[in-house]
Amino acid sequence: MHSPRIDAELLAAHVVGVERGRLGLVPLVDAEVIEEYRALVARRAERIPLQHITGVASMGEIDLQVGPGVFVPRPETELLLAWALAVLEGTAGERPVVLDLCTGSGALALALAHARPDAVVHAVELDPGALAWARRNADTRARDGDTPITLHQGDVTDRGLLTELEGRVDVVVSNPPYIPSGAQLDVEVAEHDPALALFGGPDGLSVITPMVANIARWLRIGGALAIEHDDTNGAQVAAMLAERRVFGDVAEHSDLAGKPRFVVARRVATETEAARAR
Known part of the structure; x- marks a missing residue:
């Protein structure tokens, strides 16, 4: 402990x-x-998680209901939230569109909707159990006066997911399953967080790699993304983005402990897209 x-x-x-x-x-x-x-x-x-005992976890300025069957939000993700809010400060347009992938309890999506009531926020979760927690939290936040978010059950690696959002999203955020299989974890995590929310294959990238292709089609030109990752594979995630012609301004960010924790980038136009826009 x-x-x-x-x-x-x-x-x-x-x-x-x-x-x-x-x-x-x-x-x-x-x-x-x-x-x-x-x-x-x-x-x-x-070794029951503190948040399971109290039934509450925080993200930004809001409290969320959590318990068995949903990933407990971590303080490290607060920095990703702060980055997203800073990016939204500079967005042009009437109502910025935000997409939260692997939303779990709804932590990032609901914290962003609370801080930016003008935003149109979508959130995706595959696990029905976690999605039930997200719906519960979304209903609570809406009753308290926050702008409602739209929840979707789906696989963030599915190429057919949310085709209606292609080229429309201003900011994508994601705290996906990214722990390499076989990693040693604290009892609170290993026995109480859902495995589906934790593990990302042998290298921790089995969700992130195909998800990146989807992010490219959802983001508008100039839109921004942030992906949280394991502290052992940040360079790989950054390289993955930098190698694709559709992303620029790739940068790595550390967490509160100084460990590599999330990568950001912007959607840039390919030569074909640029020519089409002329």
Whole structure:
């Protein structure tokens, strides 16, 4: 367990219903509260994910419902979210179109829709169980006043997926399955995150490689993409994009720990597309 003290404080805050930073202001609690807290600590000691115990994970300015059957959003993805919001600041047009691939709980899609209510946000998820969590979160955010997103069940490697969005998307974001098969994982991840959301084949690229071809057809010329990846294959993802004539401005980004974590690029016109536009 990486942060037992922090987890203990977060569980205490959850039980008494305050933010972690305000725990010192909480008056004495009764025995029932203490017993509830002890029960939650015991579950965490069994390596149940903290977010499964509290039922909540955060992304950007929103909270999401999570639990068994859906990938728990990670703090590292916050940097990808910040990048996407910065790109959207510079988008021209009435309503930017955003596409979130492998949305899981809906974390990126819903955080973007919350921060940019003018955006038209689409999100794709293959796993029916995860999609149910995404729908639940989307319904909650819509009831709270956020712009509704459009959820699609589908395979992001399918060449026939979302043909209606071809050439229309301003920003694509994706946190796909990218862990190489056989990698050693923490108990919380290995036993509780869905394998379908974790593993990307022997090199971690079995989803990313065919997905890139689809991203090329969805993005408008000048549109941008960001793909999260394993810290062992970032150079391969960057090279994959750089080798394709349809992408430019390829750049690698690190996570909060300084490890390679996501690659960005822009859709550029091929010679044929440029000639057609003249």
